[in-house]
Amino acid sequence: AQSVTQLGSHVSVSEGALVLLRCNYSSSVPPYLFWYVQYPNQGLQLLLKYTTGATLVKGINGFEAEFKKSETSFHLTKPSAHMSDAAEYFCAVSDPFNAGNNRKLIWGLGTSLAVNP
Amino acid sequence: DARVTQTPRHKVTEMGQEVTMRCQPILGHNTVFWYRQTMMQGLELLAYFRNRAPLDDSGMPKDRFSAEMPDATLATLKIQPSEPRDSAVYFCASGLPTSGGQTSYNEQFFGPGTRLTVL
Numbered sequence: 001a002q003s004v005t006q007l008g009s010h011v012s013v014s015e016g017a018l019v020l021l022r023c024n025y026s027s028s029v030p031p032y033l034f035w036y037v038q039y040p041n042q043g044l045q046l047l048l049k050y051t052t053g054a055t056l057v058k059g060i061n062g063f064e065a066e067f068k069k070s071e072t073s074f075h076l077t078k079p080s081a082h083m084s085d086a087a088e089y090f091c092a093v094s095d096p097f098n099a100g101n102n103r104k105l106i107w108g109l110g111t112s113l114a115v116n117p
Numbered sequence: 118d119a120r121v122t123q124t125p126r127h128k129v130t131e132m133g134q135e136v137t138m139r140c141q142p143i144l145g146h147n148t149v150f151w152y153r154q155t156m157m158q159g160l161e162l163l164a165y166f167r168n169r170a171p172l173d174d175s176g177m178p179k180d181r182f183s184a185e186m187p188d189a190t191l192a193t194l195k196i197q198p199s200e201p202r203d204s205a206v207y208f209c210a211s212g213l214p215t216s217g218g219q220t221s222y223n224e225q226f227f228g229p230g231t232r233l234t235v236l
């Protein structure tokens with residue numbers, strides 16, 4: 001069964017510093033990959049996704065992620081953190097070849113990002 | 118600005134009472150998901166529908182939970198009777214199958230959630 005691991009349930013960075021949130025998945029085939037962000041007291045919203053094509057994908061708010069098949073990873077980065085980036089970040093995958101499940105997402109447990117002034 | 122709406126946003130109830138949560142998916146979306154979020158378990162998929170038909174409710178405790186889509190504009194999640202362990206934030210998300218190059222996937226759009234507290 002597919003699984004998603006987000007290393008580090010809490011990450012703290014200084015404003016202006018690099019943000020790196022890690023996501024690894026287990027899958028026998030390259031899945032579709034997603035990062036969602038959840039701001040306090042809100043629902044989740046899509047940051048970016050990888051489905052096919054270029055392995056470096058850019059999302060909203062200056063975030064990007066790179067799909068590395070050899071490492072089964074999809075880490076999320078942002079060159080310079082802003083106070084408004086403080087939120088919970090979720091990595092999710094779906095199996096494109098499982099006809100019964102290709103519309104479900106398998107979710108990581110989330111990483112809480114704190115940005116210090 | 119199309120959004121998923123959920124009502125109520127907050128609900129406090131006593132153990133044993135019935136709770137009904139409602140969701141209005143984005144117009145035109147044919148897939149609806151119900152999730153539960155807790156600190157301990159994270160985000161759990163309870164059930165999902167496509168074209169109003171339930172496709173998977175394996176994540177839902179069937180003895181007390183039920184999910185329905187009376188029409189394309191309304192999805193409901195009901196708990197009867199409620200228990201303190203049901204306290205959580207319940208999210209509804211809607212989506213449309215989107216081509217991913219090989220097969221489709223659902224980009225899910227989340228509502229703001231219903232925060233349920235069962236005393």
